[in-house]
Structures are given as C-alpha cells and as structure tokens.
Amino acid sequence: MSRTVAIIGGGYGGAAAAKALDEHADVVLVEPKDAFVQNAASMRALARPEWAGKMFFPYDRLMERGRIVRERAVSVDSRGVLLASGERVEADHLVLATGSGYPFPFKFEDDLAGQARERIHAVHGELAGAGRVLIAGPGRSGRGGPSRSPSGPRRGSCRPTSGSARTACASGPATSMATSATRARPAATYG
Numbered sequence: 001m002s003r004t005v006a007i008i009g010g011g012y013g014g015a016a017a018a019k020a021l022d023e024h025a026d027v028v029l030v031e032p033k034d035a036f037v038q039n040a041a042s043m044r045a046l047a048r049p050e051w052a053g054k055m056f057f058p059y060d061r062l063m064e065r066g067r068i069v070r071e072r073a074v075s076v077d078s079r080g081v082l083l084a085s086g087e088r089v090e091a092d093h094l095v096l097a098t099g100s101g102y103p104f105p106f107k108f109e110d111d112l113a114g115q116a117r118e119r120i121h122a123v124h125g126e127l128a129g130a131g132r133v134l135i136a137g138p139g140r141s142g143r144g145g146p147s148r149s150p151s152g153p154r155r156g157s158c159r160p161t162s163g164s165a166r167t168a169c170a171s172g173p174a175t176s177m178a179t180s181a182t183r184a185r186p187a188a189t190y191g
C-alpha cells in the first residue's frame, strides 16, 4: 500500500524531496508559489533584469505522480496538514521544508512569479536611475560574488568612496542593512 507524504514548502529542500520520493510514495507538495524560486540568482537579477526570467521554474514537470496544492500550510499534526483555506491534507509522513525568510529583494513573498519579476524590474529601474549606491555588507552578495571582487572590504569595516558613483560599507547583517539602503535611497546599478 502506498503511503502519502505531505511536503510543506517547495524550495530547494522541498522540491528535491518531492522529486526523490515521487516514485516511492504518494507525494503532496504544499506550496503557495506558482514556481520554484532560484533565490541564489536574486541579486544578479536585480542588477541584470534579464536574469529575472531565469530564476522561476514552474512546478509542472517536477513530479510524474505527485500533486501540488497551491496553498499555505498553517499547522501540522500527527495526521496531516491544515491549509489556510481550512482544508486538510491527510498524510502518513510530513516533510517540513518551509525554509528561511529574508526581505525582498533577497527572497520573495509574492506567490506569483510574474509579480516577483515585475518587482525586480521596478527596483532595477530605481537603482539604474539613481546617482549613487550604498552596499552595506561586503559578503558574497554585496560584492557580486567572490570572482568579481576578491579583495572587497573586510567585514566590520567601512570604506566610503565619497564623490564616486558607489559607496561600499560593511557592517551588521547584510540582509536588513542592504534592504534599508535600497528603500532609503535606491542608487546605481550593482552586481
């Protein structure tokens, strides 16, 4: 008798689990988004919006047998999952793969890939039209990847380049700092 596995979250972990278990069990993937999101490309897509079309992958070919429920899970118990709509998915096994949350533009709360793409293009436009940019956080994302700037400023340091188009500062958590900077004054293209 086949067993039902409910997987909550279709990110890297959940999607991989769904694909791997598809031939062994009745898989139900609970995921509100209409497409898998390649989060690692989000900074590049912001700098080069043509990449925005390459970071969303519809789930339609993920599984051959399993099904996808386009909903958000609100709770789980020993017999299954309660969905935001009030419906339940009964399951013998649960995989919790709801991942982590970062503010936009690092990750997306939009459930529709088209909406997320529009937001990327909008922020890119704001950045491209600004005179200067502050990148707070010299990590991999802030430097545009190690191959592009291996000698970026050290963590905890701040090296402003006044008068130039770019100012690189490094302090605090990269996600919140960079997002605040983007909101406060979107500036020149980076990445």
Ligand SMILES: Cc1cc2nc3c(=O)[nH]c(=O)nc-3n(C[C@H](O)[C@H](O)[C@H](O)COP(=O)(O)OP(=O)(O)OC[C@H]3O[C@@H](n4cnc5c(N)ncnc54)[C@H](O)[C@@H]3O)c2cc1C
Pocket: 008, 009, 010, 011, 012, 013, 014, 030, 031, 032, 033, 037, 039, 040, 041, 042, 043, 071, 072, 073, 074, 097, 098, 099, 100, 101, 102, 106, 107, 141
């Ligand atoms: C800018 C950036 C660059 C990165 N670069 C790299 C890299 O180069 N290499 C690397 O290894 N890692 C990288 N990471 C980290 C990587 O993205 C995360 O480790 C990865 O996303 C975690 O995968 P996950 O499946 O656990 O969760 P996620 O990818 O976050 O997926 C979670 C899924 O669960 C869904 N979900 C959430 N709540 C619910 C709910 N209640 N009900 C149903 N579904 C729900 C979400 O919609 C989402 O689809 C990067 C992250 C960012 C932000």
